[in-house]
Amino acid sequence: MASTACGIDIGGSGVKAAVVDLETGEFTTERIRIETPKPATPEAVAEVCRTLLEQLEVGSDIPVGVAVPAPVIHGVVPFMANLDPAWAGINVDELMEKHLGRPVVTLNDADAAGIAEVAYGAAKDVAGTVIVTTQGTGIGSAIIVDGVLVPNTELGHLEIDGHDAEKRASAGQKTLQDLSWKKWAKRLQRYYSHVEMLFSPDLFVVGGGVSKKHEKFMPLLELKTPMVPAILFNTAGIVGAAYHAARKAQG
Numbered sequence: 716m717a718s719t720a721c722g723i724d725i726g727g728s729g730v731k732a733a734v735v736d737l738e739t740g741e742f743t744t745e746r747i748r749i750e751t752p753k754p755a756t757p758e759a760v761a762e763v764c765r766t767l768l769e770q771l772e773v774g775s776d777i778p779v780g781v782a783v784p785a786p787v788i789h790g791v792v793p794f795m796a797n798l799d800p801a802w803a804g805i806n807v808d809e810l811m812e813k814h815l816g817r818p819v820v821t822l823n824d825a826d827a828a829g830i831a832e833v834a835y836g837a838a839k840d841v842a843g844t845v846i847v848t849t850q851g852t853g854i855g856s857a858i859i860v861d862g863v864l865v866p867n868t869e870l871g872h873l874e875i876d877g878h879d880a881e882k883r884a885s886a887g888q889k890t891l892q893d894l895s896w897k898k899w900a901k902r903l904q905r906y907y908s909h910v911e912m913l914f915s916p917d918l919f920v921v922g923g924g925v926s927k928k929h930e931k932f933m934p935l936l937e938l939k940t941p942m943v944p945a946i947l948f949n950t951a952g953i954v955g956a957a958y959h960a961a962r963k964a965q966g
Contacts, residue, residue, distance in 0.1 A: 719743055720778040720961040721771065723764050724824065724952030727751060727784065727797040730760065732767040733950075734777065735957035740835030744771050746953070755798040757805050761814035768815060780820045780960030781811055782827035782952045786867040790821065820960040825849055826866055827955030828947070829857020832920050834958050836946035843917035846870070846910065847945070850923035852887035854880060854906075858914070864959075870910055880906050886925040900935035911940050920945050 716737060723732040730749050733742040747770055752759040764781065773779065784797040790808035811819035822830075829847035832838045838845040842861060849855035854871030857864065871881035882888060884906040889899040907919060919938070921929065922945030929944040936942065947954060 716965045717776075717778055717961045720780065720957035720964075721768065721773045722827075722953035722955070722957030722960070723767060723779065723781045724827070724956060725751070725760060725764075725781065725783050725798070726824075726952075727755075730763045730767065731953060732764070732771060733953050733957075734771055734773060735954050737958060737961055740831065740947070740950075740954050740958070742950070742953075746950075747771060751798070756801050757799070757807070757810050758814075760798065761810050764811060765814050765816075775817055778820070778957070778960035778964040779811075779815065779817060780822065780827070780956030780958070780963075781807070782824040782956040783807060783821055784824050786869070787821050787823055788867060818964075820956075820963045822864075822956065822959055823857075823867055824952050825855030826857045826864055827953075827959065828855070828922055828945075828951035829859055829920075829955065830864055830959055831947050831951040831955035832922070832945055833859045833862060835954060836951070837920045837943045838918055841918050844914060845918045845920060846914060846916045847920040847922060849945075850886040850921060850925050852885065854885050858916075873906075873909065875905060875909050880909075886923055889925070896931045897935065900932045903932060904936050904938075907936060907938055907940075907942070911938055916940050918943065922948065922951065924948075 733746040734744040785795045795802035807821045847857040856870035873880045884902040919942040926944040
């Protein structure tokens with residue numbers, strides 16, 4: 716596998732990029748951020764990605780991975796919630812290759828974060844099934860089995876007790892409804908025990924800003940599966956995209 720790769724993480728407010736040392740998962744360049752254009756059309760965002768690569772002086776021999784806030788099915792984005800609706804139906808692999816002038820590997824942003832935690836973070840060297848959830852406005856998810864990603868899972872949208880799970884159990888709902896840690900933990904218990912029943916994972920990793928306060932809620936949960944907080948936080952999307960691109964380039 717290449718020794719370095721570039722990761723680009725496209726978000727609703729900013730597009731971020733850096734070159735990653737694939738041995739350590741650490742940045743070898745500064746992280747550069749450019750505000751997401753408005754409107755965030757595919758062409759406009761792809762041009763921002765091109766600018767980031769130019770500013771980082773990424774050589775043509777360095778693999779490039781791009782994390783997008785949507786499912787990516789065989790290179791195609793079926794729908795887009797956080798950027799311009801024009802993304803729906805776009806082959807984002809082809810779009811990025813056209814604008815960046817090189818082959819590009821794209822993937823869902825929660826999947827990128829999950830890959831990063833398995834390769835370098837809280838799930839490193841854990842065999843079996845790892846489920847990484849990112850707790851924010853919604854609940855993002857990634858399932859990795861013995862280092863292999865099962866892409867585009869949407870475990871935040873499981874229906875539990877007649878509700879979309881993330882509408883009850885996300886960190887965003889804790890804030891919105893002003894729930895105590897204890898009350899929120901009851902909702903988390905219902906959610907994670909259901910996921911546990913469906914997948915029998917070997918480890919849960921919980922990311923998102925709230926995981927920095929993991930001692931407030933994790934001890935309140937009664938699960939058979941070990942649960943740990945994420946380690947990489949804001950770097951995970953870039954690191955996971957870079958790592959994924961390098962593995963794909965390796966074949």
